[in-house]
């Protein structure tokens with residue numbers, strides 16, 4: 066089968082990772098790279114066609130598909146240009162920076178009929194797929210609730226290197242929580258209402274360092290989320306999965322999913338049930354191990370995108386769905402400021418999706 070000619074817009078931290086994975090992948094051929102730092106990128110990527118203007122990449126190299134790994138504020142513009150040129154997109158998370166720009170991108174993607182995949186790479190982990198399968202088999206019955214933690218300590222250098230990270234919008238709600246929200250929507254179901262509180266008492270920055278959110282799912286489940294970037298713990302999904310060497314493996318579960326007939330910890334997939342499916346607090350409860358091998362989610366994401374581009378499989382996350390994860394995360398930030406419950410149903414409808422879910 067012929068290789069997919071692919072371009073990359075933005076060769077920064079994640080763009081370079083995509084370029085490394087593409088170089089090792091047998092089903093892609095690099096058509097070119099666009100980055101405003103064209104000279105530096107050309108020096109780093111010998112043999113690649115590098116353009117300073119992303120429109121030249123689209124017009125001159127004519128890729129069949131593009132990975133958009135530019136800053137958030139450029140995702141919509143880049144995505145719309147690809148759609149108008151009939152080029153399929155793998156667009157990094159968050160799908161765009163605001164709901165308005167997301168709605169514009171969704172409209173253009175639909176109009177052009179291109180295929181899209183949002184880069185919430187966690188969806189491609191085998192452990193995530195195994196969890197979905199276990200829940201789908203009814204191993205723990207209907208999900209009653211979720212208790213979740215994402216808590217780690219970002220070093221001082223992280224804030225020194227990029228001062229915007231200590232300003233409003235640069236905190237763990239918009240940077241880190243969006244991955245967790247996307248995971249919860251994918252695994253448990255659509256989130257229909259949120260409440261939240263946030264604090265900056267530990268670091269004293271303008272932006273939050275710690276937050277707590279309450280989640281209400283469409284299927285009736287309730288959830289709590291504790292989030293902090295100034296607490297030393299083994300409970301982040303990065304550490305639990307060991308998905309990247311820069312976040313050393315802890316193997317600990319940061320999620321507890323509780324159902325009518327049992328509970329599952331994630332990512333360990335340890336399952337707790339009573340004999341014979343009993344539901345009785347006086348009976349003993351036993352743990353059962355489930356196993357799913359670790360894989361590189363970025364490679365699995367490229368495998369999936371290849372099949373999406375070739376029309377072999379529907380996208381696991383088209384732009385419409387990525388916009389929903391953005392919508393929930395923005396609402397949590399807003400709820401923390403406004404100190405009130407926010408119902409999301411009307412907002413989903415306003416996004417132009419008629420209340421449909423795509424997962």
Ligand SMILES: NC(=O)c1ccc[n+]([C@@H]2O[C@H](COP(=O)([O-])OP(=O)(O)OC[C@H]3O[C@@H](n4cnc5c(N)ncnc54)[C@H](O)[C@@H]3O)[C@@H](O)[C@H]2O)c1
Pocket residue numbers: 074075076077078079080099100101102117118119134135136137139157158159184185186
């Ligand atoms: N899925 C993940 O695991 C993951 C991880 C990190 C970042 N991201 C997302 O990827 C995107 C990029 O993040 P990053 O950390 O790589 O940022 P970065 O700042 O390291 O890289 C961005 C790159 O885009 C280039 N750029 C800026 N303006 C441009 C323009 N007009 N045209 C072309 N290139 C331009 C910059 O020169 C830079 O090389 C963000 O949306 C981020 O949220 C995803």
